Amino acid sequence: MGKSEIRTVCKVDFEKPAANQPYLHNRWHPDIPPTATIKNGETVKIECLDWYPLPLSSPYFLTNNADKFARTGGQIQNNDSADDVRNVDLSKVHYLSGPFEVEGAKPGDVLLVEIMDVQPFQDQPWGFTGIFDKSNGGGFLDEMYPSAAKAIWDFEGIYCTSRHIPHVKFAGLIHPGILGCAPSAEVLNTWNRREAELIAANKLADRDVALPPLPHNTHCGSAASHLHSKIASEGARTIPGRPEHGGNCDIKNLSRGSKVYLPVHVPGANFSVGDLHFSQGDGEISFCGAIEMAGVITINFKVIPNGLETIGITSPIYIPGPVEPSFGPGRYIYFEGFSVDQNGKQHYMDVTVAYRQTCMRVIEYLRRFGYDDYQIYLLLSCAPIQGHVAGIVDIPNACTTIGLPVDIFGFDISPGAKTAEGLEMGSAAFETGKEKGVVVSGTGANSEVSFGGGLTYKE
Amino acid sequence: MGKSEIRTVCKVDFEKPAANQPYLHNRWHPDIPPTATIKNGETVKIECLDWYPLPLSSPYFLTNNADKFARTGGQIQNNDSADDVRNVDLSKVHYLSGPFEVEGAKPGDVLLVEIMDVQPFQDQPWGFTGIFDKSNGGGFLDEMYPSAAKAIWDFEGIYCTSRHIPHVKFAGLIHPGILGCAPSAEVLNTWNRREAELIAANKLADRDVALPPLPHNTHCGSAASHLHSKIASEGARTIPGRPEHGGNCDIKNLSRGSKVYLPVHVPGANFSVGDLHFSQGDGEISFCGAIEMAGVITINFKVIPNGLETIGITSPIYIPGPVEPSFGPGRYIYFEGFSVDQNGKQHYMDVTVAYRQTCMRVIEYLRRFGYDDYQIYLLLSCAPIQGHVAGIVDIPNACTTIGLPVDIFGFDISPGAKTAEGLEMGSAAFETGKEKGVVVSGTGANSEVSFGGGLTYKE
Amino acid sequence: MGKSEIRTVCKVDFEKPAANQPYLHNRWHPDIPPTATIKNGETVKIECLDWYPLPLSSPYFLTNNADKFARTGGQIQNNDSADDVRNVDLSKVHYLSGPFEVEGAKPGDVLLVEIMDVQPFQDQPWGFTGIFDKSNGGGFLDEMYPSAAKAIWDFEGIYCTSRHIPHVKFAGLIHPGILGCAPSAEVLNTWNRREAELIAANKLADRDVALPPLPHNTHCGSAASHLHSKIASEGARTIPGRPEHGGNCDIKNLSRGSKVYLPVHVPGANFSVGDLHFSQGDGEISFCGAIEMAGVITINFKVIPNGLETIGITSPIYIPGPVEPSFGPGRYIYFEGFSVDQNGKQHYMDVTVAYRQTCMRVIEYLRRFGYDDYQIYLLLSCAPIQGHVAGIVDIPNACTTIGLPVDIFGFDISPGAKTAEGLEMGSAAFETGKEKGVVVSGTGANSEVSFGGGLTYKE
């Protein structure tokens, strides 16, 4: 009734390693026990670390606290080098807060999660967007842009700006990248089986096609030690979202004010949340492409008994809130992409290829204003771009569109605009020893044997 | 200056076959000569037939004019049978209006096309949405829904309703499915080569992967007869959109008030337009899934000299107008789909698979209100659903979302709603002799060897 | 069912005077008989003349048809002189279409009127905005701007432009200025009594405070001749809207797609409509300040039995449609005005004064771009400006705001913008012999004894 501060059920500690904090975990498994209990109908606050626990504070501060930084397991620093991104340890991500038991929830129910707010920590008003190196994570455009890169974003209230992508400012469509209820043993088994089948069928692929359970760096939350090896060997990685529970769906408008309807698979629901984003573009194309941040999410929980049947759902659904930043429909430039790849090769109705080409069209367009390709790649990952499936039936060309909001730029980017003369466009943060990121020319290589989004095979 | 009616540069005739009307054509080819000339800066009206020339008028009227209907080449009737859709002749589509020469346009320029309005003909206030039979055209969900079906839509001003999908009403986001400038010989050659390569590489596929030039039913516009065989053997089919000029991109918000920037490939630009849609959902999933209609488009033309270079584009871009129907962000239910197909098979980052699954989630949800699956499939094709690429980097699962606007329904479809008791939901139009469309169960069949959107191979 | 064109229940004739067309009338009176009957549930088209029947067509056309123009009673021409506005005969306005009897409607019911569409006539793609001379009609700012002026607007689809206010283009928020059901004898009597009381109480005012019944130029529709003198002596003028039925409420967003709930006072409802506007700003400040046009309105009618009681209304209410032109919230410059008038005099909580001052703030702001005050006055009258009551309780200052959409200008009007150098701003149309309109300085004159919106008294 508003008469006291809302209860915080998870308080993170930047003074010690994430792996030592029992209310965090980094795998999905039914045997990870709840870390707190929430009443049906209650609103609580949950603090979240990010993808890779962010450093507590600024580089200046850290100068004097180098070992504190190391202690926490923080991987990404607020500086002008992408060395940390280049060398990131992906076995650790994501440290989720939870699980939380919701009183009365049982399998077959739906957990109605209303996101009342998401805010960064007041004393950590920054986040980052990263492009992984092609050999350590990669991203949607890594064929063209294989280097690691980074942009640091500063938060001032609703807005963010970056010294690495000057003359851009936008309001955050702030949201959790990951939320969901724990899988049952049966659901977990389904995940492990079907992802193993994909891996088995693609042994020759030139890249990982899925991430099987990985004991290394598994954090089992508060599970008793005799459960650790089971959780470590079976626990599902948090990177992919999955239809049965949502998880890491990275949906940009599943934001403040949204109501999410989540399937419950285990008694108590065992809800977890994390991977807070200050903003993200449709697709989150550079992989850690959102503006990753640490912060607090305020959630109201309600149990809908037998909801899976009465509502008729098998995957999560959600209803956005009324406060997303809005531009008029005429304040976007829309770009079209088709399933003809950068080598001129025709693909059959491949939306993945079409969306990649649409991204390339935006990059080509923005170049004339002085940004380099990596800056634009970073920007498309995190700014509120609208990525639409446009036409998906006109064989052989799928068509997708990207709407680029013009009002996030501090200068005129309309087709009739002059180039942004006199503006200094700076640079993204790159690896030590590389002044700029590597760009691979998009022509000539017609040796690709591609399916579903450009996967190729070792010969 | 508004002192007289705007000039109409193309007036279609419902009294004679489309194939006999020289200001129409149904292939892309540089040798199809302009049918009219438009001044740089001029606004004109262009009448358009539809995909398959619609009948002039009502069934009642047609009762007395059966042969008139036949004469025009009209293929789809305003009735309650999908026999016409079942037997449609796809070699004829689309009859485009044009080409129109724009004074001064030359290769390398950009043609700025501002869509001032799109309206149905006053005396033909209806259109249709069709699902093709799997063996004659098919659609995005034909694995599950192989039957032909149809919904007739009645227009009253800005709104449409259908007797085949009761209790739904929405405002049209009216737009042309196809617009673009003619290809040069070089561009056309590129198209034919790369699509032929796809066909060659997929000879064993269980369906057409692309449509090569087809002399049968080619309409060369006003081309001199000595050019006919060349155009017929080389002319690109209008079904796919293509990156070099746009064409049949079927983009729902490329609508009234939009400015489109089109690459010019031949002197005079040779602009064509057609395939008017009263409304369409993202993806246009049932193939002729928009509300197809005949009508009039009003366009202003401007030439931007050397625009490809100065603007920095290789494919069309556009800026929407301010009048699209708008619902608040909280007036959508969003559904999530992942690249795990209906057989439980895991695909690698396949947005096409994910989008198909998202469609299935909506169908499952709406069933409880009494609609059958074919009605929902038709509705998703043509209603203003928002189809987004959400997450495209979290291996192995691409995630897409569909936002379903709740305000197009005349009853409450929220998750907490009761079923729509007491409402009569009627039926889509089906083939003679079939009371309902065939539904193929989405389970069990794990023999599929799929890539890029579910293409399978003959064994 | 969309199988034939929608029935037109009123077809106007530009070949003969409005006064001779029996399906028109220009007073509200219960004895004006219905001119057509509409079924409960039916959708029909109704053609409308405008405020002052517009000329049939262009000046060029009229050159050869001067007497045709005179014959129709058309008062405003598509030319560059405001002589016609200066000399307008206000006793004629407005010629409404109807009344229409709706089957089954009876007093106490509510007539649900859904505006399916409003369109100008295809062969009259223009309208006008006028400023009346202070001595013949006046307007909201006539103390400062006493001259007559005019802007002609050209329509191209959804957009309009004016040669009299260059570099402005916007989409119409098209609507009827007037719609309502006929008053009963009792309601009419109430109107006449209370307006007569106001007139009686203000005999010394320097301007008309209300318009009593005026036999001169009364058009009784199809009433039998023995009723003419009664209707002429009692009939309510159409200029004011009135709470009991709506009438001339001039509400800009009561537009396409809106549902209006109208009180029924007489059997059959006797609905009338007219005064179509292509666009209007909040306040319609220059009196005939909307873009006045002739055209066609498409309406669906439904009777809600006993609706006044079941819905609980005494005045009309309405629910807008989803298609109004939308700009983002950040695409407006907002101006503030308070109840301190242009002479520096403090008024007590007077919203009328505050709104006038807000208008003056916009005029002052736009001057630096080269427009003269009359152009801006015209523009504020008809462009989609947002006029809000902001604060109405902080004695003694009421505060109102006006939001000016920046996207209707073809150049940058932001606070940081340079002046619009190099652009030619032209001129409004003025009276013959006056090059520019008269501007009365807004300072010094502290002799005003004002209340309620600046009414002063003769001494």
Place this chain on the structure above:
Amino acid sequence: MGKSEIRTVCKVDFEKPAANQPYLHNRWHPDIPPTATIKNGETVKIECLDWYPLPLSSPYFLTNNADKFARTGGQIQNNDSADDVRNVDLSKVHYLSGPFEVEGAKPGDVLLVEIMDVQPFQDQPWGFTGIFDKSNGGGFLDEMYPSAAKAIWDFEGIYCTSRHIPHVKFAGLIHPGILGCAPSAEVLNTWNRREAELIAANKLADRDVALPPLPHNTHCGSAASHLHSKIASEGARTIPGRPEHGGNCDIKNLSRGSKVYLPVHVPGANFSVGDLHFSQGDGEISFCGAIEMAGVITINFKVIPNGLETIGITSPIYIPGPVEPSFGPGRYIYFEGFSVDQNGKQHYMDVTVAYRQTCMRVIEYLRRFGYDDYQIYLLLSCAPIQGHVAGIVDIPNACTTIGLPVDIFGFDISPGAKTAEGLEMGSAAFETGKEKGVVVSGTGANSEVSFGGGLTYKE
């Protein structure tokens, strides 16, 4: 650069009376010295008390801290009685934070104030809306509703709810009610002169028409004691907004993300801010009608040299941000009101009267769902209703509209809805000894001699 928390330049103290806190003040006067200095270009946080310093915390807390509450001067408690509102001391309001000197600002400049965020204090997640007693403050509808009443609002993230107005929930359009730069001596003199003239001219009015300087309870900030009597006798009250600087303009969409352009009258600008609102409806009709709260505002300051001349303004202007809660245009019910008052009396073009009538139409409409009039009066004051000036030229009737957002209600309020059977509607908080507020019948009293908004005179 986001590397540390943003600087807080004003930190309020709930442990001691507002009057003892030198960084607060409650009059406008050029001699109140700055309390802090802000750099040109800097972003800072400013803590604000509210209208009447709110108690630190909950009633439970206060039970044990009665004298702490008294000590702070807090006037309004989080309880279910309106006694505190009944007896409020209006001589104290508003305690503003500041003034703040902005480096380099000088008279003639414009201070560009960008509101980066506004948030309630985390440990005080509530606010209130009050209706003053007619004899102590009154409000816009006090002729009909003379009693004091109160609603307490609880905040959970972006949303608020009230136990005093059940079944309503909405997102805050959070904003400062007051912001502005200090007047120069000359400007202050103008204010005092013109408001004194109004008072002098209305000595017989039945209510205060303006508030002259009042030494009692004047808080001079950190001014040296020798200045106190001057400030107390000359200082302008904070209640009205004024055109020269803005001040208490109570504009609901001057919210997060807005840029405000403020005239500078004294060296250093001497900017003050306060009166934070979680939400407000257009008009703020019940006087302390917004949801009044204590909290923190984050502002970026920039000086635009000579801005008054280069921008061409005399009053503040602003450009809203992109994040205001948005409903679709079709999610409002609009009500119409005209300048015919509740006694049936016709007023001449009086927007104040029209707006009051529009409010009454909403109250009448919502009654059928079970709310009492005071609950609706409170709701209209604080919920995001859209109050528009519709028509202001059709003599004698001004017309205004109010758009009521339907999505803030937890049940269906559409015209076709049944009454909200089964829902318990509770009650507003009233004075001790009164179970419900007094309602004065709106008929019969035709003795009123009204102008500008219903002011009457003692006889």
